Amino acid sequence: MKIGFIGCGNMAGAIIGGLLDSGAYHKEDIIGADVYAPSREKTAKNFGIKVTDQNLEVVSLADIVVLSVKPQFVEEVIKDIRDHVREDQLFITIIPGKTLAWLNETFGKEMKIIRTMPNTPALVKEGMTGVCAGDKVTEEDLKKGLEVLNAFGRTVAIKEDLLDILTGVSGCGPAYCFLFIEALADAGVVGGLSRSQAYELAAQTLLGSAKLFLESGKHPGELKDMVCSPGGATIEGVRTLENMGFRSAVMEAVLASADKSRSL
Ligand SMILES: NC(=O)C1=CN([C@@H]2O[C@H](COP(=O)(O)OP(=O)(O)OC[C@H]3O[C@@H](n4cnc5c(N)ncnc54)[C@H](OP(=O)(O)O)[C@@H]3O)[C@@H](O)[C@H]2O)C=CC1
Numbered sequence: 001m002k003i004g005f006i007g008c009g010n011m012a013g014a015i016i017g018g019l020l021d022s023g024a025y026h027k028e029d030i031i032g033a034d035v036y037a038p039s040r041e042k043t044a045k046n047f048g049i050k051v052t053d054q055n056l057e058v059v060s061l062a063d064i065v066v067l068s069v070k071p072q073f074v075e076e077v078i079k080d081i082r083d084h085v086r087e088d089q090l091f092i093t094i095i096p097g098k099t100l101a102w103l104n105e106t107f108g109k110e111m112k113i114i115r116t117m118p119n120t121p122a123l124v125k126e127g128m129t130g131v132c133a134g135d136k137v138t139e140e141d142l143k144k145g146l147e148v149l150n151a152f153g154r155t156v157a158i159k160e161d162l163l164d165i166l167t168g169v170s171g172c173g174p175a176y177c178f179l180f181i182e183a184l185a186d187a188g189v190v191g192g193l194s195r196s197q198a199y200e201l202a203a204q205t206l207l208g209s210a211k212l213f214l215e216s217g218k219h220p221g222e223l224k225d226m227v228c229s230p231g232g233a234t235i236e237g238v239r240t241l242e243n244m245g246f247r248s249a250v251m252e253a254v255l256a257s258a259d260k261s262r263s264l
């Protein structure tokens, strides 16, 4: 089975890297198209896959076509390829804001489309992808699509009208996590830690905390309480974060991202 990407930027690169690393897909199984020569060169160099500047080449060769351009370019992409797509071809879109109804209308016919929202940890096979299948997608198509999407992390089935808020939480979420890693580490550097030590401490703390939450089944508040010794150091930090509106800032950020995603 051949998987083709139209748009070989950051997110397509993360997915391609995750797919190859999973061992379930090989470089001969993947082809990428991009109008931008540096993106093609980077993709070919990083992953050794075939790249082209012709979207139609991807359409003619791939069983599954991933639409991975920015929202403002997808209309032109679909108009270029729509007379050449096959009935049995499965499309996976990772583009925010473009609904299944809009995509089908732009294709000019009902297509087999799985609408998704992945995230960049796909590159290390720890992706989180929201998945919503269109009406024409059969159970067998969905199984094929999920095999690909599960190869680079977890998937969750989601109703289409919740994809924008999911985008705010997990699609954009890595950026917030990296800000938090930077902020934790910056504070460590203020206190005299080396930059590299501070990053390692911060990143492993996030990784370990996420793993502890996922594996323990405990409420995050309970896990937070386990760190806060009475009269101790952590509760002082928690108090400071609450005073500075930490939770509210995070919630506003996610809701702003969801609103923007809806409008793209
Ligand atoms: N980055 C992320 O974390 C995530 C991104 N997404 C979504 O994935 C999509 C891609 O994002 P991302 O990879 O970050 O974006 P990038 O800009 O890194 O990649 C998109 C690539 O597509 C190219 N392109 C533009 N027009 C065409 C065209 N007509 N035919 C072929 N290629 C074209 C772009 O070239 P040029 O630079 O010249 O425009 C660019 O190289 C977006 O819709 C984004 O919202 C979804 C989840 C997470």
Ligand SMILES: O=C(O)[C@@H]1CCC=N1
Binding pocket: 096, 167, 171, 172
């Ligand atoms: O910033 C964006 O619009 C895309 C969607 C999710 C992550 N990146």
